[in-house]
Amino acid sequence: MTDRDEVLAKLRALGFIEEDVDVLADHFLDAKARGRRGHGLTRVDWLSTLPDLDPGARPGFERWDGRGALGYLTLAAICRAQLADPPAHARVVVASNCFPTGMLGHWVRKLAGGGLVAALTASSPARLPHPEGGEPLAGTNPLAIAVPSSDGRPIVADVSMGAVTYGDVLAGAASPEELVPFGGEQAHKAFALAIGLQLIVDALAGEGYGAVLLVARPEADPVPALRARARGVRLPGDR
Numbered sequence: 016m017t018d019r020d021e022v023l024a025k026l027r028a029l030g031f032i033e034e035d036v037d038v039l040a041d042h043f044l045d046a047k048a049r050g051r052r053g054h055g056l057t058r059v060d061w062l063s064t065l066p067d068l069d070p071g072a073r074p075g076f077e078r079w080d081g082r083g084a085l086g087y088l089t090l091a092a093i094c095r096a097q098l099a100d101p102p103a104h105a106r107v108v109v110a111s112n113c114f115p116t117g118m119l120g121h122w123v124r125k126l127a128g129g130g131l132v133a134a135l136t137a138s139s140p141a142r143l144p145h146p147e148g149g150e151p152l153a154g155t156n157p158l159a160i161a162v163p164s165s166d167g168r169p170i171v172a173d174v175s176m177g178a179v180t181y182g183d184v185l186a187g188a189a190s191p192e193e194l195v196p197f198g199g200e201q202a203h204k205a206f207a208l209a210i211g212l213q214l215i216v217d218a219l220a221g222e223g224y225g226a227v228l229l230v231a232r233p234e235a236d237p238v239p240a241l242r243a244r245a246r247g248v249r250l251p252g253d254r
Contacts, residue, residue: 023040058117081113121173132233160173
């Protein structure tokens with residue numbers, strides 16, 4: 016049995032319909048292929064531990080409301096809607112009740128594949144304390160940015176504000192004590208970004224966990240020139 020067969024079987028057993036099974040499997044296997052173990056196959060078993068898991072819930076439209084659907088499926092629906100009806104120039108999309116959202120680079124990569132610039136952030140349970148210590152005040156709150164390219168190789172930057180991710184903890188690759196803002200002596204910078212992203216999402220999505228997406232049509236094609244200057248150096252999002 017392949018990894019995909021095993022993932023599909025587990026997701027079907029949880030009660031997801033076939034369309035959602037494919038969306039979730041694509042995400043988890045993409046994370047594994049990119050070395051993001053914490054967002055990979057570990058998450059399949061983790062889904063079964065969610066106390067409010069509702070495989071039949073469907074995300075809403077307009078100002079998006081997850082309405083109990085997994086954040087993965089809400090963001091998949093949002094991406095499909097942006098690609099089907101791209102903005103004339105730019106658009107901000109807000110999703111409430113949107114958790115868990117997974118590897119955000121997976122979603123912005125899909126938008127860049129359709130020729131759109133995208134920046135996406137999402138909130139999560141408070142896990143990052145102030146660099147000086149104390150109780151957790153912000154989620155790991157990743158920020159993912161994707162810029163399409165005429166050569167078909169978009170730049171995809173996807174960075175969590177934690178020194179490790181919660182997915183790393185779930186996968187056994189890190190301890191909970193390591194879940195602090197990254198940067199060592201400069202950790203106050205990551206903490207500031209985590210707080211800023213947390214409050215943007217909280218202010219726009221309201222109570223609970225949410226996501227905020229900026230999607231826009233590019234006016235230029237800067238990636239090929241950057242790759243030429245980089246002279247083969249691995250850039251964000253490259254395998």
